[in-house]
Amino acid sequence: MTSDNRAPVTVIGLGSMGSALAGAFLAKGHPTTVWNRSPSKADDLVAKGAVRAATVAEAVAASGLVVVCVLDYRAMREIVNSLGDAPAGHVIVNLTSGTPQEARETAAWAAERGVDYVDGAIMAIPAMIGSEHTLIFYGGPEDVYDAHAATLTAIAGAGTYLGEDAGLPSLYDVALLGLMWTTWTGFMHSLALVGTEQVPAAAFLPYAQAWFEHVIAPEVPNIASQADAGSYPDNDSTLGMQAVAIEHLVEASRAQGVDPALPEFLKNRAEQAIKRGHAGDGFGALLEVLRKPATD
Numbered sequence: 001m002t003s004d005n006r007a008p009v010t011v012i013g014l015g016s017m018g019s020a021l022a023g024a025f026l027a028k029g030h031p032t033t034v035w036n037r038s039p040s041k042a043d044d045l046v047a048k049g050a051v052r053a054a055t056v057a058e059a060v061a062a063s064g065l066v067v068v069c070v071l072d073y074r075a076m077r078e079i080v081n082s083l084g085d086a087p088a089g090h091v092i093v094n095l096t097s098g099t100p101q102e103a104r105e106t107a108a109w110a111a112e113r114g115v116d117y118v119d120g121a122i123m124a125i126p127a128m129i130g131s132e133h134t135l136i137f138y139g140g141p142e143d144v145y146d147a148h149a150a151t152l153t154a155i156a157g158a159g160t161y162l163g164e165d166a167g168l169p170s171l172y173d174v175a176l177l178g179l180m181w182t183t184w185t186g187f188m189h190s191l192a193l194v195g196t197e198q199v200p201a202a203a204f205l206p207y208a209q210a211w212f213e214h215v216i217a218p219e220v221p222n223i224a225s226q227a228d229a230g231s232y233p234d235n236d237s238t239l240g241m242q243a244v245a246i247e248h249l250v251e252a253s254r255a256q257g258v259d260p261a262l263p264e265f266l267k268n269r270a271e272q273a274i275k276r277g278h279a280g281d282g283f284g285a286l287l288e289v290l291r292k293p294a295t296d
């Protein structure tokens with residue numbers, strides 16, 4: 001069901017994510033034109049009221065706002081490059097995932113072609129698209145983003161605009177994914193350790209959850225403020241003391257036959273921070289090593 005006063009939108013790329021995006025625009029009444037390399041992926045959307053473009057050129061011509069969500073930036077640029085000057089004067093919001101460098105190069109490439117370009121990073125799975133709680137980061141010219149912000153609420157509540165730098169959404173994306181993967185991996189390492197003594201994960205879980213809630217999470221804002229201040233005071237639990245405890249973790253991992261690489265990494269970085277004079281600081285001083293890795 002489309003509504004006359006809703007801005008038309010084109011969605012290019014109808015994989016799992018692109019189909020969810022197009023479905024959300026349609027659900028909010030936007031006249032929605034779709035194109036996909038394999039045309040059959042448009043069938044369900046067409047049944048719900050989307051217009052199938054026969055060519056990419058036709059898809060771009062249909063709407064001022066063109067949302068692209070394909071596998072990677074190479075595919076995205078291949079598609080748009082095939083159009084010559086046709087996208088000039090249109091706005092491309094690229095929700096394809098990639099690196100900050102790819103996003104910045106693509107913004108420069110778009111500027112050369114007279115295309116208004118906003119980069120975005122979707123922090124959600126397809127089933128979450130259209131929910132007001134879904135997070136999408138955007139970066140690019142503010143006036144271009146502002147002109148389309150209301151339309152983009154169809155896919156993710158209020159989008160989060162990070163500024164003119166098209167690379168920032170991808171940077172936030174990889175930073176948050178890194179936080180997720182390393183946190184989960186730390187949990188898995190603890191499960192591997194207790195698992196060597198046949199402790200089921202379910203038995204360990206309540207302690208891990210309490211540890212997350214009362215020890216790990218409350219320290220995060222403190223680390224953030226220390227990071228901004230560039231100083232890491234902690235008289236109660238110094239890095240020098242914790243480095244000895246990390247050594248226990250390394251030794252226990254080896255003795256129990258569990259992969260020691262994760263605690264060995266921690267031990268190495270703690271030693272580097274101590275070498276740089278942070279033995280009397282808190283654990284947050286590790287950030288200095290992560291920010292400026294040793295070159296030797």
Ligand SMILES: NC(=O)c1ccc[n+]([C@@H]2O[C@H](COP(=O)([O-])OP(=O)(O)OC[C@H]3O[C@@H](n4cnc5c(N)ncnc54)[C@H](OP(=O)(O)O)[C@@H]3O)[C@@H](O)[C@H]2O)c1
Nearest residue numbers: 013014015016017018037038070071075096097124125126
């Ligand atoms: N799915 C998720 O949970 C999720 C979450 C956040 C971000 N993302 C990002 O969203 C983007 C799309 O993901 P997805 O889950 O939709 O992937 P997908 O289901 O694998 O779909 C990939 C899409 O890219 C198209 N494509 C690939 N190579 C192409 C080429 N050379 N020329 C033209 N089209 C090409 C495919 O077309 P065909 O149908 O013709 O193959 C298809 O439309 C990715 O960058 C992904 O990282 C996905």
